[in-house]
Amino acid sequence: PKVVVLPGDGVGPEVTRAAVAVLREVAPDVQIEEHAFGGAAIDAHGEPYPAQVREAVLASDAVLLGAIGGPKWDRHPRELRPETGLLALRASLGVYANLRPVRVFPGLEDKSPLRPEIARNVDVLIVRELLGGAYFDPRREINGDAAHNTIGYTRPEVERVARVAFWAAQQRRNKVTSVDKANVLEVSELWRETVTRVHDAEYASTALNHEYVDSAAMLLVTNPSRYDVIVTENLFGDILSDLAAVLPGSLGLMPSASLGDGPGLFEPIHGSAPDIAGKGIANPTGAILSVGMLLRHALKRPAVANRVDHAVTTALRTYPTRDLGGETGTEAFAERVIEALV
Amino acid sequence: PKVVVLPGDGVGPEVTRAAVAVLREVAPDVQIEEHAFGGAAIDAHGEPYPAQVREAVLASDAVLLGAIGGPKWDRHPRELRPETGLLALRASLGVYANLRPVRVFPGLEDKSPLRPEIARNVDVLIVRELLGGAYFDPRREINGDAAHNTIGYTRPEVERVARVAFWAAQQRRNKVTSVDKANVLEVSELWRETVTRVHDAEYASTALNHEYVDSAAMLLVTNPSRYDVIVTENLFGDILSDLAAVLPGSLGLMPSASLGDGPGLFEPIHGSAPDIAGKGIANPTGAILSVGMLLRHALKRPAVANRVDHAVTTALRTYPTRDLGGETGTEAFAERVIEALV
Numbered sequence: 001p002k003v004v005v006l007p008g009d010g011v012g013p014e015v016t017r018a019a020v021a022v023l024r025e026v027a028p029d030v031q032i033e034e035h036a037f038g039g040a041a042i043d044a045h046g047e048p049y050p051a052q053v054r055e056a057v058l059a060s061d062a063v064l065l066g067a068i069g070g071p072k073w074d075r076h077p078r079e080l081r082p083e084t085g086l087l088a089l090r091a092s093l094g095v096y097a098n099l100r101p102v103r104v105f106p107g108l109e110d111k112s113p114l115r116p117e118i119a120r121n122v123d124v125l126i127v128r129e130l131l132g133g134a135y136f137d138p139r140r141e142i143n144g145d146a147a148h149n150t151i152g153y154t155r156p157e158v159e160r161v162a163r164v165a166f167w168a169a170q171q172r173r174n175k176v177t178s179v180d181k182a183n184v185l186e187v188s189e190l191w192r193e194t195v196t197r198v199h200d201a202e203y204a205s206t207a208l209n210h211e212y213v214d215s216a217a218m219l220l221v222t223n224p225s226r227y228d229v230i231v232t233e234n235l236f237g238d239i240l241s242d243l244a245a246v247l248p249g250s251l252g253l254m255p256s257a258s259l260g261d262g263p264g265l266f267e268p269i270h271g272s273a274p275d276i277a278g279k280g281i282a283n284p285t286g287a288i289l290s291v292g293m294l295l296r297h298a299l300k301r302p303a304v305a306n307r308v309d310h311a312v313t314t315a316l317r318t319y320p321t322r323d324l325g326g327e328t329g330t331e332a333f334a335e336r337v338i339e340a341l342v
Numbered sequence: 343p344k345v346v347v348l349p350g351d352g353v354g355p356e357v358t359r360a361a362v363a364v365l366r367e368v369a370p371d372v373q374i375e376e377h378a379f380g381g382a383a384i385d386a387h388g389e390p391y392p393a394q395v396r397e398a399v400l401a402s403d404a405v406l407l408g409a410i411g412g413p414k415w416d417r418h419p420r421e422l423r424p425e426t427g428l429l430a431l432r433a434s435l436g437v438y439a440n441l442r443p444v445r446v447f448p449g450l451e452d453k454s455p456l457r458p459e460i461a462r463n464v465d466v467l468i469v470r471e472l473l474g475g476a477y478f479d480p481r482r483e484i485n486g487d488a489a490h491n492t493i494g495y496t497r498p499e500v501e502r503v504a505r506v507a508f509w510a511a512q513q514r515r516n517k518v519t520s521v522d523k524a525n526v527l528e529v530s531e532l533w534r535e536t537v538t539r540v541h542d543a544e545y546a547s548t549a550l551n552h553e554y555v556d557s558a559a560m561l562l563v564t565n566p567s568r569y570d571v572i573v574t575e576n577l578f579g580d581i582l583s584d585l586a587a588v589l590p591g592s593l594g595l596m597p598s599a600s601l602g603d604g605p606g607l608f609e610p611i612h613g614s615a616p617d618i619a620g621k622g623i624a625n626p627t628g629a630i631l632s633v634g635m636l637l638r639h640a641l642k643r644p645a646v647a648n649r650v651d652h653a654v655t656t657a658l659r660t661y662p663t664r665d666l667g668g669e670t671g672t673e674a675f676a677e678r679v680i681e682a683l684v
């Protein structure tokens with residue numbers, strides 16, 4: 001199998017290097033190919049997502065991405081920003097379901113901004129619709145004095161991501177919370193009705209409830225243990241998944257998988273963190289756990305994925321990185337993970 | 343001066359009764375007129391916002407609202423829901439700026455879901471644009487298989503709420519954070535540019551920074567003390583203000599003011615809480631502090647408003663309500679506030 005690695009910008013290269021070291025260890029048969037992407041590709045090739053990278057990812061079995069962006073490219077016109085490359089990458093791969101598991105690691109409860117008794121029970125998977133809503137909107141418009149963006153969904157777009165959420169819940173605690181703003185938005189009415197139909201027709205044995213997005217934002221903080229799987233539209237998912245991501249105490253800890261019908265995209269949820277880039281201190285846990293998700297979802301090697309997850313949990317307990325108040329550097333942490341593999 | 347009281351549904355009547363008791367004490371010259379609104383008006387008059395209520399509020403100096411909604415009306419068609427009445431009330435009053443001050447009260451740090459050392463410094467004012475964006479969208483549409491809502495803003499709509507935010511910051515720590523999603527949405531580009539122009543032309547001495555909504559959701563939880571005034575569009579404001587509202591440990595604590603060019607609308611941020619309605623245990627602090635905001639913003643009696651605020655702080659310390667682990671009931675708490683007035 002072939003994995004395309006896109007290290008990207010900022011701390012992206014160092015965390016993917018650490019993650020690739022683990023991948024090589026547990027899956028030595030995987031062929032790895034690296035390409036510049038995001039700001040790095042703007043610098044090298046004049047565009048964030050060059051055609052040859054597109055060809056490479058489409059011909060791969062999975063894509064491992066580091067992080068993109070940085071102040072250097074922030075004032076570029078929209079077409080020449082790293083973020084635009086990321087959105088185009090998602091679209092070209094057709095990855096409509098973004099999975100972000102968030103949990104507080106045992107022993108790290110005191111790193112959470114929440115009181116430990118609340119933090120202890122955080123174990124939620126956010127399934128964010130990734131290709132619809134306001135993000136890919138043909139009606140978007142700006143003129144001198146007015147602008148608008150349209151949040152649009154079709155029934156099939158909601159159905160496919162709902163199925164991913166129900167399927168994922170069946171591997172977990174079998175409970176889905178669908179988040180919308182159906183008391184105000186028609187698009188949320190369609191969302192709610194469609195999720196309910198998929199549930200009733202195909203996943204009736206999975207628990208389903210609906211919450212408004214404002215209420216979900218509150219409950220994620222006051223009572224996170226009520227959630228197993230949350231499914232929601234693109235913009236709400238952007239906000240809620242980032243909100244959830246801070247609960248474990250460091251953004252460096254969390255992986256993600258973006259899945260569609262072709263190759264999946266796997267990336268830590270943290271950004272490019274320009275302030276600590278190149279220092280060898282970034283926590284590679286999110287990137288390494290993204291390799292775990294890649295092994296599970298793209299390469300269908302759940303046993304190997306479990307080995308990686310367990311080794312990370314062990315290493316975190318014994319060799320905390322800087323963001324967790326420890327001393328272990330990026331590369332050293334990957335070595336500790338490799339040692340902890342059983 | 344005339345204040346129209348709309349007790350509304352659920353705990354609305356009991357918390358407004360408590361708040362009105364305080365209002366009568368500190369401003370005995372105020373004339374008070376009560377009307378059914380929301381679910382109560384649907385039951386009594388067949389619509390959530392009857393014409394005679396509209397006439398009354400438009401002829402008033404300020405409106406004090408309790409809370410609206412409940413399971414009883416949830417399955418009604420959209421025109422016959424309490425929420426629709428609330429949106430129509432906001433529109434008819436022209437209240438485009440929703441102010442929600444959130445702070446953790448001294449002595450109540452341990453009620454916050456956040457660790458006390460983070461909770462201690464929460465003192466933020468969220469200014470939410472209340473009449474634009476996806477909420478009042480003429481282009482909204484739903485058909486069998488697709489739906490959309492449009493987030494639209496014009497430059498004057500952004501300017502007027504930005505001015506409120508800058509003005510409010512000047513009474514506080516003189517710092518405004520404008521929240522948008524300008525890396526994805528054109529409407530956010532317009533928002534950011536307009537806020538910046540208002541700043542540069544009229545409030546250059548106030549600090550201004552811009553954050554993405556996903557990042558702001560994280561930072562509100564991990565580092566809330568960075569914020570003085572947050573200004574944002576309607577839907578982002580709905581989410582962020584509810585998120586911020588849980589930080590003090592009980593939704594019962596927080597007031598709000600919605601301001602425009604005519605009479606303002608003042609209401610606690612908590613909902614109708616049907617589960618505890620009629621038991622006399624709801625915390626009236628949010629409603630009483632809303633009376634404080636009414637005295638300050640509508641009746642221009644800042645000294646009286648300060649007296650109310652101080653009395654509430656004192657009463658909370660000594661006579662906590664049920665939601666705070668104490669025993670004080672709704673009416674009794676209002677009496678304790680009145681006793682604590684100096």
Ligand SMILES: CC(C)[C@H](C(=O)O)[C@@H](O)C(=O)O
Nearest residue numbers: 083084086087238525526556
């Ligand atoms: C960079 C930005 C376009 C992106 C998004 O909003 O999707 C990011 O916030 C994310 O969540 O991956």
Ligand SMILES: CC(C)[C@H](C(=O)O)[C@@H](O)C(=O)O
Nearest residue numbers: 183184214425426428429580
């Ligand atoms: C009830 C609902 C329409 C309302 C809103 O979204 O504005 C509420 O959530 C609020 O924040 O006051």
